[in-house]
Amino acid sequence: MESVTAPEPTGASVRLRPEIAALPPYRQGRPAPADGYKLSSNENPFPPLPGVVAAVAASANEINRYPDATALTLREKLADRYGVSADEVLVGVGSVSLLAQFIAAAAGPGDEVVYSWRSFEAYPGLVTVAGATSVVVGNRDDHGHDLEAMAAAVTDRTRVAIVCSPNNPTGVIVTAAEFEAFMARVPRDLLVLLDEAYIEFVRDEASVDGRTLIGRHPNLVMLRTFSKAYGLAGLRVGYAIGPVPILDAAHSTAIPLGVTGTATAAALASLEPAAEAELLERVGVIAARRDRLRDALVAQGWPVPQAQGNFVWLPTGDATADVAERLFEAGLVTRAFPPDGIRVSVGEEESVDTLLRILGELVPASQEGHHA
Template sequence: MLSAVETASNRPNDKPGDVSGHVPLRPAVEALPPYVPGARPDPGARVWKLSSNENPYGPLPSVVKAIADAALDTNRYPDMYASELVAALAAHVGVAPEQVVVGNGSVAVLAHLLAAVVDAGDEVVFPWRSFEAYPIAVAVAGGRSVMVPLAEGGRLDLPAMAAAVTPRTRVVLVCTPNNPTGPVVHAAELEELLAAVPTNVMVVVDEAYLEFVRDPEAPDGVDLLRRYPNVVLLRTLSKAYGLAGLRVGYAVAAPRLADGIRAVSTPFGVSHVAQQAALASLLPAAQAELMERVEALVAERARVVAALREQGWDLPESHANFVWFPLGDSTTERAAGARAAGVLVRPFAGDGLRVSIGEVEANDAFLEVAKSWR
């Protein structure tokens, strides 16, 4: 007599050794678009990696020491609520600790806040094209994505987003600066959106690239948070602070919303090593040095954009650590050409290319590639 496993493995259409073929996945999971990370160099390849919006500078020596010291406690569970880090972030932002929730990168925090407020069939409004994780996170939460096309110049069309809100809408996602196009939302237009959206709809202001913004019309997220209790700020230490490999993101929200996000968060979601690295990065001396690096990247962004415009490119105004090329159907071909020339960029098939600001040598290499496209 065959065992249950043997019987299952011999059913028609099953792959050899696959006994899971008849376990149904949720339809939303079956239909998920894959998250496509930035291309990585092949082993041994000599290429510049401008595909993932990473900070090109390594951690500060003081942060490396904190990482090494924390590694000695890897046999212990981390502080589940990252209490010391939460207090440091609250002081940094200027809010109460009970308003801060940390997670395994801002993507994880996004998933947690959606889990806290979205029921099956609820709507989440967001711009498109925008952060690639949005439709994935919404589908996993059981929600329905309402994608609002971008306006001219890669900008968010906030009036259209406000018009897309219905009684089933639970969340509106505002990515500023918008990833992957780069423009920042202006304070006046965000105020108009908040005035139009019902107060029972959460408005998430995703500020992953906040530190790179130099537009005087950009909103003050903390001020908005104080005046609109339905606003949640989403931030990260991956970009400006150079901790992409350790995954530290956080939300800032009204205490009741923060409690709800915290309640559905992954237990022990931020490792002890990550917590200690983040704490070391938030110390005044370290933070001053890190912001000097950000200023250097902003200056390098300006140099790259000026050079590209001299080549004849008409690009959206970026306030992030990347630039956007709206190349349409030629996107994939151009990305392949850049890779062949030794530069990895991030293609979004049919839409355009996102190119991170990296080392001066990497940026110079890409400028040569861009010149060849004219």
């Protein structure tokens, strides 16, 4: 048999899109030490419900088969809840996957996507991967969206606007009145994505709520997830509700067969009345813990903005890396965004005392480096 000699390497690299090669990958929070707490990923600290675990275990008997990647049963359940047809519901691999699908469906090279900043850290990467250009509008001094400035930033090239409420990582809501004024200002052919990943934790009645907007705007899509309030972060399942033509286009951009049967089973089990009641009771516990934590931090002197997600925002400015490291040394893993601030998830009750103790020691130093 004739041997085959591999060609000598030429030293030339594969030609990649330069904007992708330069794009930093999404970075997960580092794991917590064995005796510490992971407060970096906005995870639900409660363990899965037994009924959800049982549904996941039962679904394992079908893993030799492809799932119904359209998740029809789940879509029908959600459609009944929101008063829409199943075709007006799109299920995806977490709401971040759906965001990618909608951006890719609407924006490409030469197009623009408008969003507030600082906001969800995945937005810039999703826009770049789609080939489009980010147009970033700075948050207000209270760390909330400046929707007037966002509307003013819309041009003929703008194809998508993303509104995140409550905003990740700052926790500030968009009010219903602000959002209505925004929708009245932007063109009706501009796709608006209302990212409500943390909506279940909101206790401010002035907040926008996508449920009240269904069917009212032909260019609006609402996105939600089972990752946070429902505690299914590890299974990756989220959903969008909006006009059928927009959802159909987004469905066409998805990687086929992404939504697993296990994720669908867990979501359906979570929507059973008794299970959902228990899950939302847990959400109430986390929201109350968040409010106590924020009040205590404000009392210490921290300028923490109004928090309506399952996290609080520390505007530590130039001291961000130092404060995050001090917290890590105390066994608390947080999410640092130098040079702006630190997002701290509301985790186990036992983590709160340690958090307040360390941050109480750091208030003066952090304020010296603070900038809004």
